[in-house]
Amino acid sequence: MTSTDVTETGVTESAATPLLEARELTRHFRVGRGFGRQMLHAVDEVNFTIGRQEIVALAGESGSGKSTIARLLAGVYKPTSGEILYQGRSTSTYRSRKDQLAYRGDVPMVFQDPFSSLNPAFRVSHGVLRSLKLHRPELSRAERFEEAERVIEAVGLSPAGDIMNRYPYELSGGQRQRIGFAQALAHKPKLILADEPVSMLDVSIRIGLLNLMAELRETQGVSFLYITHDIASARYVADRLMIMYAGHVVETGPTESVLQNPKHPYTDLLLGAVPDPRAPLSTGIEGDTGEPPKVIDPTPGCRFRWRCPLAIDRCHSETPLLRVLGKNHEAACHVAEPDAN
Amino acid sequence: MPDQLLEVRDLTVEYDTGDRPVVAVDRVDLDVHAGEFVGVVGESGCGKSTLLFAIAQLLSSPAAITGGTVRFQGQDLVTMTEKKLSALRWRDFSVVMQSAMNALNPVKSIGAQFRDTIRAHDEPVADERPAEVLRLVGIDPIHLNSYPHQLSGGMRQRAMIAMALLFTPDLIIMDEPTSALDVVAQRSLMVQIKELQKQLGFAVIFVTHDMSLVSHFSDKLVVMYAGQVVEFGDTRAVFDAPQHPYSAGLLDAFPSIRGPKVPLTGIPGTPPNLASPPPGCRFQPRCPKAFEDCPKIEPELYQVGAVQARCLLNVKEPVQERTS
Numbered sequence: 001m002t003s004t005d006v007t008e009t010g011v012t013e014s015a016a017t018p019l020l021e022a023r024e025l026t027r028h029f030r031v032g033r034g035f036g037r038q039m040l041h042a043v044d045e046v047n048f049t050i051g052r053q054e055i056v057a058l059a060g061e062s063g064s065g066k067s068t069i070a071r072l073l074a075g076v077y078k079p080t081s082g083e084i085l086y087q088g089r090s091t092s093t094y095r096s097r098k099d100q101l102a103y104r105g106d107v108p109m110v111f112q113d114p115f116s117s118l119n120p121a122f123r124v125s126h127g128v129l130r131s132l133k134l135h136r137p138e139l140s141r142a143e144r145f146e147e148a149e150r151v152i153e154a155v156g157l158s159p160a161g162d163i164m165n166r167y168p169y170e171l172s173g174g175q176r177q178r179i180g181f182a183q184a185l186a187h188k189p190k191l192i193l194a195d196e197p198v199s200m201l202d203v204s205i206r207i208g209l210l211n212l213m214a215e216l217r218e219t220q221g222v223s224f225l226y227i228t229h230d231i232a233s234a235r236y237v238a239d240r241l242m243i244m245y246a247g248h249v250v251e252t253g254p255t256e257s258v259l260q261n262p263k264h265p266y267t268d269l270l271l272g273a274v275p276d277p278r279a280p281l282s283t284g285i286e287g288d289t290g291e292p293p294k295v296i297d298p299t300p301g302c303r304f305r306w307r308c309p310l311a312i313d314r315c316h317s318e319t320p321l322l323r324v325l326g327k328n329h330e331a332a333c334h335v336a337e338p339d340a341n
Numbered sequence: 342m343p344d345q346l347l348e349v350r351d352l353t354v355e356y357d358t359g360d361r362p363v364v365a366v367d368r369v370d371l372d373v374h375a376g377e378f379v380g381v382v383g384e385s386g387c388g389k390s391t392l393l394f395a396i397a398q399l400l401s402s403p404a405a406i407t408g409g410t411v412r413f414q415g416q417d418l419v420t421m422t423e424k425k426l427s428a429l430r431w432r433d434f435s436v437v438m439q440s441a442m443n444a445l446n447p448v449k450s451i452g453a454q455f456r457d458t459i460r461a462h463d464e465p466v467a468d469e470r471p472a473e474v475l476r477l478v479g480i481d482p483i484h485l486n487s488y489p490h491q492l493s494g495g496m497r498q499r500a501m502i503a504m505a506l507l508f509t510p511d512l513i514i515m516d517e518p519t520s521a522l523d524v525v526a527q528r529s530l531m532v533q534i535k536e537l538q539k540q541l542g543f544a545v546i547f548v549t550h551d552m553s554l555v556s557h558f559s560d561k562l563v564v565m566y567a568g569q570v571v572e573f574g575d576t577r578a579v580f581d582a583p584q585h586p587y588s589a590g591l592l593d594a595f596p597s598i599r600g601p602k603v604p605l606t607g608i609p610g611t612p613p614n615l616a617s618p619p620p621g622c623r624f625q626p627r628c629p630k631a632f633e634d635c636p637k638i639e640p641e642l643y644q645v646g647a648v649q650a651r652c653l654l655n656v657k658e659p660v661q662e663r664t665s
Contacts, residue, residue: 204591207605211605229523232597274598
């Protein structure tokens with residue numbers, strides 16, 4: 001992890017400070033009650049950074065904790081322990097509503113389901129205008145409309161004036177999801193948390209939204225945390241890839257490095273499962289039913305050990321930590337070998 | 342052909358919308374032979390699910406079959422009485438729905454739901470059959486006593502498939518059974534379906550919007566667009582050399598994890614409104630290869646090498662004259 005140079009005031013804007021940094025980020029949920037009370041470890045001691053104008057993909061299966069991370073970053077959940085540093089300052093130090101509002105405007109979220117994330121009773125302009133009113137109160141009414149048109153055009157919908165006056169049911173799934181991005185863009189954000197933004201869409205229009213993310217990074221200068229279970233789409237847009245398994249980040253590194261040279265056996269498994277008509281049918285994961293792990297009151301040890309073909313004794317007693325195994329490439333595995341050089 | 346299991350001819354389904362009927366499935370032909378795996382792919386709204394429902398005779402108002410025949414083992418399902426159909430369903434063909442999560446009754450155990458299905462048919466079924474089919478799909482028979490909420494998404498889908506196998510039918514119709522699962526579970530389910538198929542010899546019609554998913558599993562591929570079959574042929578042939586620009590577009594729509602990284606464009610535009618389809622070829626407004634004849638002439642399916650494609654670029658001779 002990058003060493004930080006946070007000053008007492010916590011608002012350093014130096015280039016060395018990552019846009020956002022998660023330190024030992026942990027979130028547990030209580031399940032059951034009374035004597036049956038247990039702790040579900042959704043996210044456990046996760047560290048990562050997101051740079052400016054960087055697209056970071058967070059991949060893993062359902063239940064691995066990827067959405068919990070997005071919600072922690074968005075402030076929907078409070079971390080059980082650990083902290084989130086935004087531009088060098090911990091979000092837990094935000095006391096005033098002004099600070100919180102500024103953070104939420106800078107780090108908005110785009111949701112998975114474009115069919116339920118827009119209010120069906122209002123025109124699509126409603127959400128965009130409301131967030132403009134909330135986050136940029138200095139704008140006049142006319143300026144808000146102008147700004148709304150600008151962001152709707154920025155996400156590739158035109159003519160903006162016409163689209164703004166439509167109701168969500170008049171738009172296709174892909175168009176609705178673009179409105180979701182427009183709402184996020186309205187606050188001039190720094191980092192958009194995109195939680196499976198394309199998984200509900202048809203394959204034929206997914207690529208358009210992925211291209212949109214890459215384009216917005218260039219034109220609007222935003223970073224993305226792209227959460228997905230589709231590694232191929234992560235490769236298409238992301239600079240860096242983080243693989244999550246059962247609440248832990250098990251591998252992280254530059255996208256190509258992770259894909260060409262996966263270190264963690266779980267990454268291997270994920271890659272083998274991606275359907276690819278251009279490649280021969282790979283074997284080796286047969287027999288793995290893809291059952292998500294239970295992370296209720298976990299004992300020490302690697303959480304992947306029951307599914308792992310390479311597990312050794314040590315994996316059952318000691319939780320592996322992320323180790324540097326290649327250039328900017330880390331994996332949490334006792335068995336993985338570092339690069340030769 | 343002796344092993345012809347299902348023969349769909351000129352099947353047309355219309356939704357009665359009040360003013361003008363919407364033709365959701367337009368004169369579709371489909372053949373399924375015993376033991377064959379047929380993939381049906383297309384975007385949402387292309388009529389692929391409606392086609393499945395029409396084949397299984399599960400359409401409900403306002404949708405109705407307005408023409409064509411569905412011959413299953415020589416009998417026409419369209420004109421069959423509901424009573425006869427009930428006897429056939431589950432026993433000779435079964436349907437696995439898109440969201441198995443919702444297809445199972447939440448207040449009944451898996452075993453009780455299996456017994457319901459068995460009781461609805463006169464067929465004698467051994468007492469151990471439910472445990473047997475659960476084992477087939479890789480679930481411990483102990484889960485016969487479990488309720489759906491106690492199973493994971495992947496297990497519920499497997500339980501649905503187990504139920505479809507109770508009577509060892511000749512045909513299983515699957516409507517996006519893996520769309521709610523993530524990649525590893527999806528992959529494992531596909532491999533399992535294929536293995537069961539080899540073992541038990543049933544035929545599969547598999548509907549999905551993700552063309553890459555069926556690439557390694559299906560024998561035949563049907564590509565649908567706006568209610569019509571636009572390309573049909575052996576899966577490998579379609580993947581190696583798609584003859585319809587729409588199939589080619591679908592193939593280029595998803596990134597690969599291997600090989601060089603290439604910019605992709607997907608398919609621009611949106612599928613047409615079926616209440617007023619565009620003139621001529623229905624794909625013409627979105628087609629990168631459209632030329633002046635495309636809005637004027639409605640293309641038929643043309644034989645191009647090993648596949649059939651509904652594109653004027655391939656005009657040589659129509660596959661067959663249509664009289665109806």
